[in-house]
Amino acid sequence: NGRTTQRKRSSRSSSLANFTPTTHRNRSSSQIRSLQREITVPVAKPPQIRGGNLPKTFSEEVENAIRHQFHVLLTKKVYPTVEILFNRLHATYPDFPILSKTSLREYMHMLGFTFKQISNTKIPLEGIEIEAQRAIFYRKMGNLRSTGAHIFYHDETWSNASEEKRSIWFSDTGEGRLRKSDGKGARLAISAIIDQHGFHLPSVEIFNCTTDHNMDSEHFIKWIKSTSFRLRDEHGPNDRICIIIDNATWHSELTDDTKPGKRAWRKSEIQQWLIRHRIHFDPIMTKAELLVLASINRPAKRYKVDEVAMQFDVEIVRLPTKHCGFNPMELLWAALKDYIRKNNVRFRLNDVYNLAAEFIAGFDEDAAKNAIQHARQVEHTFRTGDRFVEENVEPYLKDTDSDTEVELDIEDEV
Structure with a gap:
């Protein structure tokens, strides 16, 4: 029983x-x-980091708090330098776990932010893929x-x-x-x-x-x-x-028909994938070459x-x-x-x-x-911040040798 x-x-x-x-x-x-009716926005309160190496990840709430306050500053037409963003995060969330501006900068890099020069100031900007999404x-x-x-x-x-x-x-x-x-x-x-x-x-x-x-x-x-x-x-x-x-x-x-080729597959399986997707290949090509060919011709998800x-x-x-x-x-x-x-x-x-x-x-x-x-x-805050970046920040960015083009993986259904 x-x-x-x-x-x-x-x-x-x-x-x-x-x-x-x-x-x-x-x-x-x-x-x-x-x-x-007492629902409030959850405040990020992970364990505080007192020293040592920065963790690879914090909670999703911490990531969301950084992005949200970054865009709140943009809606106020304030350039969100690391110092300004750090001060705002700690003013909004007293127990915010990132305790130094250097650690915040490092973590923002991990989240995909890049730092660009505008006038005499470097400001963080989100990756193009995230903005496009x-x-x-x-x-x-x-x-x-x-x-x-x-x-x-x-x-x-x-x-x-x-x-x-x-x-x-x-x-x-x-x-x-x-x-x-x-x-x-x-x-x-x-x-x-x-x-x-x-x-x-x-x-x-x-x-x-x-x-x-x-x-x-x-x-x-x-x-x-x-x-x-x-x-x-x-x-x-x-x-x-x-x-x-x-x-x-x-x-x-x-x-099944849009799953990409995998490195774990045998060479014959990759060849069959290419055949099913009507992609021509030379039989003498190595497995690595076949995988690159499959990646280039990957169907839309x-x-x-x-x-x-x-x-x-x-x-x-x-x-x-x-x-x-x-x-x-x-x-x-x-x-x-x-x-x-x-x-x-x-x-x-x-x-x-x-x-x-x-x-x-x-x-x-x-x-x-x-x-x-x-x-x-929240959505409106992000939309307003993104518009401010496109209209008032992007046109004044300084072109530097360190700028690199990103390869996007974005699907738009217009």
Whole structure:
């Protein structure tokens, strides 16, 4: 019986269209809405770096904070030198983990910023690829909004059975304990979309992560197929529908005919790839030469997710790489996890499931609109900053011998 119960729990995957939470305490919808209206932009607070080598990566929130404050300065028509940006980051985020201007400069290099001369000052500028990705995103979103499309934002998050506040706490009934875990162990995956009306409950999915049941490309493609079908059924055959997704690896599996040649392939496999793509090659060419030829003739990318969604005339738009601030779901997940940590008193995965479902089912329209409006304001800040760079910075850059042309890998669907 124990094994049967465990199998049932591990295979659980649920829609919340008719969800009725069964938790250990009653909470009014007004309490949930009150917490939702307190949604704020998450402040980056990774462990402070006191010395030694700069880590190769910080959290995504730190990267997003650097890019966001960089563009806030641009919107104020301020050249964001490293010193000015450093001071603004620490004024905005008191616990910002990069503690010196030299380390900030080094980390910005790692993020793809280059330093260009303008007048007598060197200022950082983002890589052309990132700017181009944003320009494509702005254009697509502008077109969707101007045509009255139904726009849904998607994201996933994970939550552990041991989610709890990082302090001593007591429940309303007097229960309490010291934090005993690091938040690891069994966990749930949560996948959902929202629009201005809130969560789309029929497509919400919450399931136990196991070795055989995890978020991967196959699972996500099945989810996209069922969600696209539901959305098309709800909105009729003529309405324009779009789902905004990020660039997670399981969102980005290429169709078989557009997958590039790989170095791990045998020489004969590369030759077969070239033949299938009708690319002429000399039989005496080495494996390295064949791979270069395959790379030069690589077909335009097409994604399995996009192909499946288009079966139901649902468009997929991808966020620019590492621009989580453009996605209102990030704010919702922060509020959801805060809700779980405040109310998780028994540390069982089933309780976490119920708390997550309870939060999602009670999420109201006002909170959803506020989160989407915040994301659009972030998008507007970046758009304004990019326009300032193009019109007021790029024309005055000094040409230097160190400037190099970049090889772009950008796909535009104009």
